[in-house]
Amino acid sequence: METVGQKIRAKRESMGLLLRQVASYLNIDQAILSKIERNERKTNKDIILKLAEVLEFDKEDLLVQFISEKIAYEIANEDCADKVLKAAEQKVKYLKSNLVKI
Amino acid sequence: METVGQKIRAKRESMGLLLRQVASYLNIDQAILSKIERNERKTNKDIILKLAEVLEFDKEDLLVQFISEKIAYEIANEDCADKVLKAAEQKVKYLKSNLVKI
DNA sequence: AATTTTCTTGACATAATTTGTCAAATATAA
DNA sequence: TTATATTTGACAAATTATGTCAAGAAAATT
Numbered sequence: 001m002e003t004v005g006q007k008i009r010a011k012r013e014s015m016g017l018l019l020r021q022v023a024s025y026l027n028i029d030q031a032i033l034s035k036i037e038r039n040e041r042k043t044n045k046d047i048i049l050k051l052a053e054v055l056e057f058d059k060e061d062l063l064v065q066f067i068s069e070k071i072a073y074e075i076a077n078e079d080c081a082d083k084v085l086k087a088a089e090q091k092v093k094y095l096k097s098n099l100v101k102i
Numbered sequence: 103m104e105t106v107g108q109k110i111r112a113k114r115e116s117m118g119l120l121l122r123q124v125a126s127y128l129n130i131d132q133a134i135l136s137k138i139e140r141n142e143r144k145t146n147k148d149i150i151l152k153l154a155e156v157l158e159f160d161k162e163d164l165l166v167q168f169i170s171e172k173i174a175y176e177i178a179n180e181d182c183a184d185k186v187l188k189a190a191e192q193k194v195k196y197l198k199s200n201l202v203k204i
Numbered sequence: 205a206a207t208t209t210t211c212t213t214g215a216c217a218t219a220a221t222t223t224g225t226c227a228a229a230t231a232t233a234a
Numbered sequence: 235t236t237a238t239a240t241t242t243g244a245c246a247a248a249t250t251a252t253g254t255c256a257a258g259a260a261a262a263t264t
Contacts, residue, residue: 001196019211029254034212042251064185071173071186072193081194083166084173085187091174092183094103121240131225136240144222 004048004066009037011055025054106168111139113157127156
């Protein structure tokens with residue numbers, strides 16, 4: 001299963017872009033981007049969205065992959081990971097039902 | 103939908119325990135426990151597990167509620183929250199399949 | 205093979221967040 | 235009122251996130 005970092009690197013290379021070029025667009029050091037691509041450094045929503053722009057990914061798709069990857073790594077070591085996700089679904093449904101203001 | 107904080111407070115009061123007593127068991131200041139119960143302060147897995155002990159909750163149940171609540175609040179403001187959870191399920195399955203060492 | 209270019213690594217710095225402490229203010233019970 | 239319990243907010247310490255830089259390693263070019 002391909003990580004977001006791997007997707008980014010593959011797409012960047014297929015577009016013939018250098019680390020330095022993409023990093024400059026993102027206003028970050030190329031060292032950071034290098035680490036993000038190799039999953040050696042966490043990143044955040046803002047950077048993911050800018051990466052989607054410059055690398056022509058669908059923004060929502062990349063965001064979904066990014067957030068779900070983060071969550072998966074957070075809970076994969078728990079026995080109850082599956083229960084957690086089922087319970088989270090219910091809670092999200094509840095929170096989105098306008099009964100609650102966050 | 104009851105939050106973990108609310109469950110804790112309800113159980114603590116039903117058991118006739120004071121903030122100070124439970125907090126001392128947890129080795130935290132009672133001010134922190136007060137805030138945890140009112141969702142004014144984030145907590146962590148260790149404290150949740152100790153709370154399960156002293157308040158006689160099933161540890162896994164409380165942990166599932168705690169983690170799922172955290173995830174739900176993190177993503178409830180995203181349009182794609184549901185997609186995220188579905189994708190996270192797949193990734194967890196993959197990570198747990200021993201194909202990957204985290 | 206030598207040079208240039210790109211990428212990686214790690215030490216360091218800064219900012220943001222988490223976590224804890226404390227005491228005064230407030231609320232509740234006796 | 236008086237005593238007890240809880241809440242609040244200012245502050246500090248610890249941890250984590252984020253960024254900078256330059257030297258070393260790897261890859262591409264000449």
